[in-house]
Amino acid sequence: MFTGLVSDVGEVASVEPRGELIRVRILCRYPAETIALGASIACGGPCLTVVDSGASDGRSWFEVDVAAETLARTNALEWKPGRRINLERSLKIGDELGGHIVTGHVDGLAVIVAIDDFDEMRRIQFRAPKALARFIAEKGSVSLDGTSLTVNSVEGDLFSVLLIPHTLKVTTWGERRVGDEVNLEVDLMARYAARLAETQP
Structure with a gap:
């Protein structure tokens, strides 16, 4: 975990x-x-x-x-x-849960479709696989290349995140380019909520 x-x-x-x-x-x-x-x-x-x-x-x-x-x-x-x-x-008992619960079980690949750099920050827009797009919600969480990020916007299978200077400094996100495929793990709670909804009579 x-x-x-x-x-x-x-x-x-x-x-x-x-x-x-x-x-x-x-x-x-x-x-x-x-x-x-x-x-x-x-x-x-x-x-x-x-x-x-x-x-x-x-x-x-x-x-x-x-x-x-x-x-x-x-x-x-x-x-x-x-x-x-x-x-x-991996987490140890007592560690601070500063991001969100991530299992390390990647669901698929998201593709970078746009990058906007401003004020030492970076906004990146991705296209998610259609089967996974329904699990991604505005203000929800996603794991991208192992980084816990907050979803800023969602439109169909497109979504965006904002990367602050600290994140750009301590991760590989400053190296990513349009067209790159990144590992996507959708939020665990979203996945279970969708499954529960499917099983309701």
Whole structure:
């Protein structure tokens, strides 16, 4: 379980195909001794399991296996050495819930259709997959590339968010461009509310 508050920006060091999955090594600033095998780390949105970790050349790293389902639903196929990825470690009991409840189970890809930079801020408009658009509401929450963001506006399958200078500084959002696909996880409560509505007689 996560909150969508990015705690580090990692860098892809290597990508190794292994049959139907890929093994990815990610450089990070987390102390190597604190990264346990089997730990869950949200990597650009999807929750992935640490299968190896260590340190070399003064930098910590961890490795994750990205399986077929994740490859099909996320932008992980675009990960190449040098790509920067938003990271968040899983919640501990007692941690501050500063964003919203994020599971790390990406629903699909949203596409950036417009970017407007002003006053050191950035407004980004996205097009959501039609099947997911109904879960996105004005003033509601979404997780995009692992970042908890508030929806500013919604029109059909288009929605926008506003990124403040701090978010642009501590995440990869300053690097995104029109046409990029980003990992989208809709709000958990919206998903359950829709399901409950469907089952009402």
